[in-house]
Amino acid sequence: MxxxxxxxxxxxxxxxxxxxxxxxxxxxxxxxxxxxxxxxxxxxxxxxxxxxxxxxxxxxxxxxxxxxxxxxxxxxxxxxxxxxxxxxxxxxxTSIYKDVRTIFEIGGQDSKIIILENGIVTDYAMNTLCAAGTGSFLSSQANRLGVKVEDFGAIALKSKKPTNIAARCTVFAESDLVHKAQIGHKKEDIIAGLCKAVASNYLNNVGKGKRIKAPIVFQGGVSKNIGVVKAFSDLTGEDIIVDKNSHLMxxxxxxxxxxxxKLENDFDFDIENVSYETRGLECHRCSNNCEIICVCRDNKIIDAWGNRCERGQVSINS
Ligand code: SF4
Missing domain, CATH: 3.30.420.40 (ATPase, nucleotide binding domain)
Structure with a gap:
């Protein structure tokens, strides 16, 4: 086997x-x-x-x-x-692109940039606070425009003159998008503008001050959007590599x-009917009031974390 x-x-x-x-x-x-x-x-x-x-x-x-x-x-x-x-x-x-020097990653609710030299991470940044440049932002704007988010990229590529969309934050972007639609901008131009806004928001926030060098690999759910891929290529002047498994990296x-x-034990696929739940506890032994998360399997605690010292340790299997 x-x-x-x-x-x-x-x-x-x-x-x-x-x-x-x-x-x-x-x-x-x-x-x-x-x-x-x-x-x-x-x-x-x-x-x-x-x-x-x-x-x-x-x-x-x-x-x-x-x-x-x-x-x-x-x-x-x-x-x-x-x-x-x-x-x-x-x-x-790096298991696929050994010489990669920059990784762009945009997921559903956060984004990150990773800078590498000779396969080693030398710098990185994450953005978990601003949703303006993420997949959930694109999905909500697609709904607003009555377009499937999967079709966004192909529609964006039809645009000859992307609309300028202010995308510093979701509130600005949404009101600007409504305004641009009302004054008669074409749908494909607005969608291309949104893709460009996502890419420039990313480069100006999570990518700020980073030494972005080719080869650049783009991954996360948003890398499937060819409109955003093109916008990154236009803004950086570099080819953007998107792997067929970019969402699985x-x-x-x-x-x-x-x-x-090399730590091995046979994995059991039959977890479907096992009952797991989490319970939150607070330790009040000092003013830190640590919040401790307990994971329970069939009503027994199998793991717990969140305590900053041993005094708040929860016993396992209790
Ligand atoms: S776990 Fe330790 S640090 Fe946290 S509240 Fe309890 S005694 Fe204080």
Whole structure:
């Protein structure tokens, strides 16, 4: 039986999973929406991956998790590796593009930039506060314009004269978009303007002061939007590389880390009917009042975190 490795990237908007073999080839993958319920999302993810997984040839021997809910999901999946998104994306990307020097990443609700030299991360920045340059912003503007967000890029490419849209924040962008539509700008020009606004907002915020050098790889859900890809290419004067698995790079990276960890135990795909829940506690032993998150499986605490010192430690299996 050949060994396989599962990587899960769980964010606030989307949940991604890949299973790789010993040579980092993706042998199963799935992308779905988190729907504000990471535990249920990961159960759905594992169920979907199970359908595509070849149990006769492979067995999953190690798991890695990344993304904003990585600790919670790492506990549930008994992960060997729990890593931040910067490391996961850098490792996933360099496994395919060894000479990459800049990674643009725009997801559903946040964005990040990673600068590399010889495959090593030398600088990075994340933006989790402003939604103006993210996937959820583009989705809401697509709804407003009565266009499917998947069609956004193709429509944007028809534009000869993108409309200038002020995109410093969502409120400005929305009112400017309504105004430009009312004074008669064409829909394709407004959509191309929005794509350009997302790219320039990104470069002026998360990319501010960063040494952006080619090769540039663009990933995250928004990299599927060819209008934004073109806008990045126009603004940087460089070719922008988008991999066919650009939405899965974080999951791929953490699967590779799980493989390299050499920490192995057979993974059980049957988590669907196991009941997991989280409970919040507060430690009042000092004025820090730490909020402690407990993950419970069948009513027993299997992990807890959030305490800043040992006095607030919660006993496991209680
Ligand atoms: S866990 Fe430690 S630091 Fe946090 S409130 Fe309790 S005693 Fe204070």
């Amino acid at each position: 050949k060994k396989a490795y599962l990587g899960v990237d769980i964010g606030s908007i989307s949940t991604k999973g890949v299973i790789i073999d010993e040579d980092n080839n993706i042998i199963a993958s799935k992308y779905l929406y988190t729907e504000a319920d990471p535990i249920n999302a990961v159960k759905r993810l594992i169920k979907a991956l199970k359908k595509d997984f070849d149990f006769k040839e492979y067995k999953v021997v190690s798991v890695g998790t990344t993304g904003s809910a990585r600790k919670l999901i790492g506990t549930i999946l008994k992960a060997s590796v729990v890593k931040n998104e910067i490391t996961a994306h850098a490792i996933g990307t 974080g999951a791929l990276g953490v699967a590779i880390m799980a493989r390299k960890s």
